[in-house]
Amino acid sequence: MGLRLMGDETAVWEAAARVLDANWTGTATVPAPGLYPHQWSWDSAFVSLGLARHRPERACIELLSLFRGQWATGLVPHIVFSSGVSGNAFFPGPEFWRSGAQPDAPRGVETSGLAQPPLQALAALRLAQGTGEHRAFLTRLYPRLAAQHAYLERERDVAGFGLVSLCHPWESGLENSPAWDRPLQAVDPPRSPFSGTQSPDGAVADRHVSLVRSMRDAGYRAEYLRDDHPFVVEDPLFNAVLLASTHALAEVAELAGADPGPHREAAQRIHGAMLDRLWDGGCFRARDVRTDELIPAATVAGFVPLLDPELPAAIVRSLAELLLSARFAGATGYPVPTCDVQSAVFDRGAYWRGPTWVNTNWLVWLGALTHHLDAVADLLLGSTLRLVRQSGFRECFDPFDGTGCGSHDFSWSAALVLDLLGSRRCR
Numbered sequence: 095m096g097l098r099l100m101g102d103e104t105a106v107w108e109a110a111a112r113v114l115d116a117n118w119t120g121t122a123t124v125p126a127p128g129l130y131p132h133q134w135s136w137d138s139a140f141v142s143l144g145l146a147r148h149r150p151e152r153a154c155i156e157l158l159s160l161f162r163g164q165w166a167t168g169l170v171p172h173i174v175f176s177s178g179v180s181g182n183a184f185f186p187g188p189e190f191w192r193s194g195a196q197p198d199a200p201r202g203v204e205t206s207g208l209a210q211p212p213l214q215a216l217a218a219l220r221l222a223q224g225t226g227e228h229r230a231f232l233t234r235l236y237p238r239l240a241a242q243h244a245y246l247e248r249e250r251d252v253a254g255f256g257l258v259s260l261c262h263p264w265e266s267g268l269e270n271s272p273a274w275d276r277p278l279q280a281v282d283p284p285r286s287p288f289s290g291t292q293s294p295d296g297a298v299a300d301r302h303v304s305l306v307r308s309m310r311d312a313g314y315r316a317e318y319l320r321d322d323h324p325f326v327v328e329d330p331l332f333n334a335v336l337l338a339s340t341h342a343l344a345e346v347a348e349l350a351g352a353d354p355g356p357h358r359e360a361a362q363r364i365h366g367a368m369l370d371r372l373w374d375g376g377c378f379r380a381r382d383v384r385t386d387e388l389i390p391a392a393t394v395a396g397f398v399p400l401l402d403p404e405l406p407a408a409i410v411r412s413l414a415e416l417l418l419s420a421r422f423a424g425a426t427g428y429p430v431p432t433c434d435v436q437s438a439v440f441d442r443g444a445y446w447r448g449p450t451w452v453n454t455n456w457l458v459w460l461g462a463l464t465h466h467l468d469a470v471a472d473l474l475l476g477s478t479l480r481l482v483r484q485s486g487f488r489e490c491f492d493p494f495d496g497t498g499c500g501s502h503d504f505s506w507s508a509a510l511v512l513d514l515l516g517s518r519r520c521r
Contacts, residue, residue: 106482107515111148113487113508114141118152119176122159123509126489126501131183133160133174136267136335137506139213140453144509146221147516153221154231157214161238163205166198168245169314170212171205172264186303192310207306207314208265209258211335212246215239215343222349229349236350239343240357246336247360249316253383256367257328258336261319262305266329267453268432268446270298272391272439273329273380280324280384281305328371330378331395335457337364338401365404372399376412392421392434393446394454400461410465417458417470428477430455431493442492449490449499452478452507456514475514482511 117123122133123141130137138160145153163174175188188194188204199205218235222228252259260266263274283304305325312318319326340361344354372378372388378396380389397417399405416422421436423429432454433440433447442448455478462471481491481498487507489500 110508110511113503117505131179135172135210139217140506141509142217144512147512168241170242172208172210173206175204215339219342233350256363259326271446277382326383328381331398334398334401394432397458426493428496450493451490456510
């Protein structure tokens with residue numbers, strides 16, 4: 095007999111389901127009411143993982159809705175803007191990105207021009223495995239997933255070693271991570287309307303907006319990113335998610351009647367390049383492609399390569415030891431903090447510079463399961479459930495006392511709790 099939801103776990107399940115139902119627009123799920131009124135790429139992937147446990151048909155709609163915004167190049171943009179929402183509801187909005195002026199952008203749908211960690215193939219596979227009734231859905235989605243991965247391989251491998259390079263911190267999903275502090279210093283922006291409005295650090299906000307403006311004015315061309323763009327960084331989280339989704343894409347290809355071979359070959363390239371380029375002997379770190387140097391910051395992103403099923407055993411042990419040490423989970427009551435707590439840049443209340451997030455916990459939890467680190471997986475599952483029991487489905491949480499921070503009723507927090515609870519049901 096597997097574990098079943100009992101007592102307050104059933105209440106948590108029902109509360110999480112209510113959040114997803116409330117944030118559903120009819121075609122997609124907004125990350126949070128009010129603050130984030132559009133559809134975000136990796137938010138939708140996380141949400142679909144929860145919907146696969148709760149409303150599988152809606153999970154299919156969620157992913158297909160996101161791919162409405164796919165560009166002819168294969169880019170899946172990190173924001174697909176909702177047409178019924180005021181242009182002033184979120185900055186930078188569609189009038190800033192100007193996707194409609196780009197010949198490769200979709201017609202009738204406004205989008206951003208950035209990518210985000212490509213979790214969609216993994217989410218689609220998990221949906222099909224969970225229901226066993228979505229082969230037609232996978233057949234429909236597979237060409238779009240393959241185009242997404244082909245775009246990243248063709249246009250975003252700036253260094254030429256097999257890894258995707260970020261061209262903006264927003265592509266990482268960890269927007270203000272200390273990993274971006276050093277490469278951002280190469281950006282010298284003019285003042286922007288963003289300064290001081292949604293960020294305590296106006297200079298950083300100016301740099302973020304300046305990077306978008308430069309890319310937009312260059313037509314989001316791969317040649318500009320390769321030759322002239324100042325921010326080019328290989329990120330362990332993005333590439334580990336890409337690797338996990340590439341493995342999943344091979345399985346999706348088989349289910350859709352396509353050839354999985356090219357995807358398996360791509361997975362091997364990413365695996366080798368991550369070890370060669372991002373492993374420093376004790377941790378995975380981001381690499382600044384412009385300086386060809388590893389970035390010293392140790393963050394939660396360095397644990398996400400546990401998603402690689404072929405990660406050498408010695409590296410798995412090193413990552414587990416660091417994760418459980420006083421620099422991360424060993425020092426906090428509600429792990430995993432997003433930054434090394436012993437670092438001078440750690441800030442327990444500053445989004446990706448310290449707080450614990452459900453989505454990064456979920457990624458590391460899945461990586462721990464991949465390598466049979468059962469004690470680590472149980473720690474992460476248990477601490478994540480304690481967070482939401484104590485503080486609700488918040489955007490992020492204080493890693494020491496579990497206080498909720500940011501938005502309330504945050505969709506991926508609710509969705510991934512459903513997936514964690516569903517995993518207990520299936521054991």
